Every structure is written in C-alpha cells, then in structure tokens.
Amino acid sequence: MPLLPLRLPPGADLREALEEATRQPGVGSAFVVSGIGSLTQARLRFAQADVETVIEGPLEILSLSGSLAENGVHLHMAVSRADGSVLGGHVGHGCAIRTTAEVLLALLPDWQLTRAHDAETGYQELVAMPRPPKRG
Template sequence: MTIPHLQPSAARYYALRLLPGDEVFSRLRAFIQEQHIQAAWIAGCTGSLSHAALRFAGQDETTFLTGTYEVISLNGTLEWQGEHLHLAISDPQGAMLGGHMMPAVPSAPPLSW
C-alpha cells in the first residue's frame, strides 16, 4: 500500500464560550463575521441548554423544548450566508433527542467550543 504525502492542514481552530442567555446562532454568526471566517465547522461542543429548537428528520415543523438539556453533540457548518447544524441533547432522565438545530436557542450555563 502506498500512502501519498499529505500536506499539513491550514485549518485554524478557535475556542468560543457562550454565556448564559446568549442565543447560539446569532453569537456564532457574529463570531465568524468578526473573525472574517468565510466557512467554518464545529469540531466539538460541551455544555447545556435551557431551550432547544429542533426539526426532526422528515418533519417540516420545529419542535421547541424548555428545560435542562445536556449537549451530547453539536456539529455542522457555518458561513456568512447561513449554517447547517445538528444537535443531540439529553434531558435529566437521560432521554436523547436530536435533529436539525434551529435558531433561537439560548445557552444555559456556559457553552464551549
């Protein structure tokens, strides 16, 4: 097997922390615009949310949730014209929910990337 010579990545990594009450989408949009980032992806995220807005697979409607949710996974892409994010969360009983993350999701305790 031949392994081609790989070029080092030119990717830049940023750590971002959202404070309680920050709306996730508007904060992410502001960050990439402030940093002049044309395209980005979320490599990892930890924290919790007090609200979640998810569009489940095959559904047209958004489901809005209020409570305490632990972020299990948040990934996707961001650019100035929009974003495509997927969110997996668990409730205090450990029940999991996931889907396409929709706007208007404030963070509860700090949310970190």
C-alpha cells in the first residue's frame, strides 16, 4: 500500500487541503493514517449535533483520522487547548493551520471509495469497491 506524507503550511484549511490531495493524479481514495500539528481555530461537529462549533486556538492536533473518498471526506479529530482540555468531533471546513500539520495518507489504488446516501442512517456513508483491472 503506497503512503503519501503531507506537510500542510500555516494558513491552510486542513479539510480543504486533504480534499485537494485526493484530486491529485494517482491519489484518489485514501485513509488518513496519522495527523498531528497545530491550529489557530477548529470547526468541529460534535456527536449528534446539527451544526459545527468554532473552537478558538491555539490548538494542538492530537489525532486525525478518516477516509478520503472521491466524492467526499469523513474526518474526525481530537484537539487540545493550551490548558490541556481536549475536544473532538467531525472535521469541518475552516480548521486553519497555525504552524504546521503533518499527515500520512494510505493510498488505495486498487479501491474506489465513494459516499452514498444510506436510508438507514440518513447520512452519506462509505462505499468501498475494488477498482476494475486496468486494460493494457
């Protein structure tokens, strides 16, 4: 399984940068294996919440994980404040990198990850399908 290490610079939007990475040639579907760094602010949607909460920094990214499908991402993150308190949830747009973010992606060239509406959950859920073999 090929790996892609990324370093995201100050000011970058964490989620947007990862969405952009999936649009690069040869990337497509991937899972976030690891992510650390710092943020000036985070936008997280907590469990069963309908809206995102803005958390002002400085913040440390303690963990970042999720799936990067070709038509959407599903990311979760835990961040800590300067006092050590920790918050976590679903990552929204607007998580601004403070000094850096270091992310390791596991690329899935033999798989196509997409998201499709699931009638049972009401959400866009992951659909994983093997890619058809390339014809030479």
